[in-house]
Amino acid sequence: MTPTDKKALSERDICTKYITPALVEKAGWNLITQIREEVTFTKGRVLVRGKLTSRGETKRADYILYYKPNIPIAIIEAKDNNHGVGDGMQQALGYAEVLDVPFVYSSNGDAFIEHDRTLTQGQRERELALDEFPSPRELWQRYCLWRGIGEIENPIVTQNYYSDGGGKQPRYYQLIAINKAIEAIAKGENRILLVMATGTGKTFTAFQIIWRLWKSRTKRRILFLADRNILIDQTKTNDFKPFGGAMTKIKKRQVDKSYEIYLALYQAVSGNEEAKNIY
Numbered sequence: 001m002t003p004t005d006k007k008a009l010s011e012r013d014i015c016t017k018y019i020t021p022a023l024v025e026k027a028g029w030n031l032i033t034q035i036r037e038e039v040t041f042t043k044g045r046v047l048v049r050g051k052l053t054s055r056g057e058t059k060r061a062d063y064i065l066y067y068k069p070n071i072p073i074a075i076i077e078a079k080d081n082n083h084g085v086g087d088g089m090q091q092a093l094g095y096a097e098v099l100d101v102p103f104v105y106s107s108n109g110d111a112f113i114e115h116d117r118t119l120t121q122g123q124r125e126r127e128l129a130l131d132e133f134p135s136p137r138e139l140w141q142r143y144c145l146w147r148g149i150g151e152i153e154n155p156i157v158t159q160n161y162y163s164d165g166g167g168k169q170p171r172y173y174q175l176i177a178i179n180k181a182i183e184a185i186a187k188g189e190n191r192i193l194l195v196m197a198t199g200t201g202k203t204f205t206a207f208q209i210i211w212r213l214w215k216s217r218t219k220r221r222i223l224f225l226a227d228r229n230i231l232i233d234q235t236k237t238n239d240f241k242p243f244g245g246a247m248t249k250i251k252k253r254q255v256d257k258s259y260e261i262y263l264a265l266y267q268a269v270s271g272n273e274e275a276k277n278i279y
């Protein structure tokens with residue numbers, strides 16, 4: 001294909017004919033498990049003007065690359081060949097900041113520009129030929145060096161998320177909370193506070209953290225506390241259902257140690273379960 005013909009291609013054509021082959025055939029990324037294209041990760045901020053509401057700009061990344069499902073490590077912003085190779089970088093950097101992704105790329109089908117957010121000094125940007133894009137292993141090694149993840153922590157950090165096969169994906173901010181919590185616990189931090197607003201999926205986030213710690217055998221006994229019976233019962237029936245027979249509810253301070261996942265009211269483990277005026 002001549003340069004003139006290449007400039008007639010759409011952005012999607014550039015992705016299909018140049019960027020995706022560079023990732024899969026040259027760098028060894030798995031098209032099914034490690035590459036997602038045109039990923040809408042937020043519908044935009046809700047804007048309120050008097051009695052009227054509207055949505056801000058939708059954010060959609062051309063590519064998000066994952067070391068494993070739900071562990072994103074790179075973003076690529078694509079442009080057609082009438083743009084410069086680095087023209088998508090500022091947009092990609094904005095997405096990378098929101099998603100907490102360290103490796104950022106822009107491409108117009110001729111080459112890649114890489115921006116390494118893990119570097120605090122030195123050259124953070126460099127141009128790469130199409131056949132020089134880093135492999136998943138290389139980027140993961142750089143990620144681990146940045147995060148301080150060693151051989152001991154790696155199996156914990158890379159433990160699979162729970163999936164019921166239905167395609168439900170954590171929201172981008174849930175991924176950040178889950179992955180950062182797992183990394184911190186893997187490195188020995190024992191006191192972690194996650195603050196999430198009502199309706200943002202706190203129970204689902206807690207479930208995925210607990211699931212990954214439990215499946216990796218990092219933690220053998222786990223206690224989930226809430227302040228109302230309905231929250232405990234809903235959690236046991238819904239989000240925590242996959243724990244099955246390993247899970248029980250503590251009542252009146254009676255603990256059966258044959259279980260591994262425990263759900264309880266604060267009152268049930270601290271005093272009289274029927275105490276009045278405790279909400």
